[in-house]
Amino acid sequence: MSEVAFPTVGDQAAWPLTRQLAALVAPIHNVSYYTPEIKVFAEFGIKGWWTSYFAYRSAPMGKVEPEVIAATFYGFALRMVQRAVPEVWQYISPQQCLDVRLDAVDRAWQRIFDGASNAHHAAIAEAAVLARQCIEGVQSGARPLYGGHLTLPWPEPAHLQLWHACTLLREHRGDSHAIALAAASVDPVGCQVLMAARGHGNKQTLQAIRGWNDSEWDGAVDALVQRGWLDGAGALTVEGRNGRSAIETHTDALAAEPARRLGASGLARLAELLDPVHQVLLSRGEIPGKWPPDHVLKGQDPAR
Numbered sequence: 001m002s003e004v005a006f007p008t009v010g011d012q013a014a015w016p017l018t019r020q021l022a023a024l025v026a027p028i029h030n031v032s033y034y035t036p037e038i039k040v041f042a043e044f045g046i047k048g049w050w051t052s053y054f055a056y057r058s059a060p061m062g063k064v065e066p067e068v069i070a071a072t073f074y075g076f077a078l079r080m081v082q083r084a085v086p087e088v089w090q091y092i093s094p095q096q097c098l099d100v101r102l103d104a105v106d107r108a109w110q111r112i113f114d115g116a117s118n119a120h121h122a123a124i125a126e127a128a129v130l131a132r133q134c135i136e137g138v139q140s141g142a143r144p145l146y147g148g149h150l151t152l153p154w155p156e157p158a159h160l161q162l163w164h165a166c167t168l169l170r171e172h173r174g175d176s177h178a179i180a181l182a183a184a185s186v187d188p189v190g191c192q193v194l195m196a197a198r199g200h201g202n203k204q205t206l207q208a209i210r211g212w213n214d215s216e217w218d219g220a221v222d223a224l225v226q227r228g229w230l231d232g233a234g235a236l237t238v239e240g241r242n243g244r245s246a247i248e249t250h251t252d253a254l255a256a257e258p259a260r261r262l263g264a265s266g267l268a269r270l271a272e273l274l275d276p277v278h279q280v281l282l283s284r285g286e287i288p289g290k291w292p293p294d295h296v297l298k299g300q301d302p303a304r
Helices: 017-029 034-042 051-061 066-073 078-082 094-112 120-137 144-150 156-185 187-199 203-210 213-229 238-254 257-283
Strands: none
Touching: 017 144, 017 257, 034 051, 034 094, 051 066, 051 094, 051 144, 066 078, 066 144, 078 187, 094 156, 094 203, 120 156, 144 156, 156 238, 187 203, 187 213, 187 238, 203 213
8 A cells, every 4th residue: 555654754745735644644543553452352262463454444344255355455465365354253243343443442542641641632632623524524435445434433532533533534545545556557466566666665574464475476576567667676667656656646636635625724733733642652662653664574473
């Protein structure tokens, strides 16, 4: 998927508003992936971080087949999804998944912000209102994962509303990015090859966390070389950089509605409110400040 959620210092101000918004919501949304509380799924007999991930992230769509999850998540080999689904539903239902995930986020948030100042809590409450206003009612057309999350009720209190809004925003952009990739004839393995070529991860890491074998990866490299997007050494060509930039621009256009609602002033206010929240989240070392996270690049389990 798009790596814009983790900006380079100094670059973010030059981005379109929609990309800036993506960067703002990522650390909030990622509480559901990286905090220790998410390991609670093991108590249901579910083995492995990835099995839990495929279950709770797809749960808003119900008990869909592995092919649907692979198509929607866009980037995973089907065989990797099939290791988790449908077997995981023997241990937990989609609704239980959603309840457990929300409870894990709640417990993680309360632990992390235990003893936080009233200013932090006031900022979170105002940020929740802004984030909800910019995404609530945005149409879901051709965005199945976002559409599934739209069926979920808005939780209480404010920190869960903020997390839910950020999750809706993330999945809205993620689905939009999948549309842009497909429109550019970049398939799920090809998009991983392009990420590695841009220095976001590498072949070894991305194969491990996305499930592609050497034959599939090398075939995608060959196809992108034939297309003129990669050179013989596997590096991006000028055409490849332009093509990848066009995909990101298309993603921006497809995901523009929430940022349009906020406007520059609303986005600036949201950034002001979330900055201290990000500092708390990132300073603890649980939520990564880049993707892939350092521990994944070192070959460690995503949940550490």
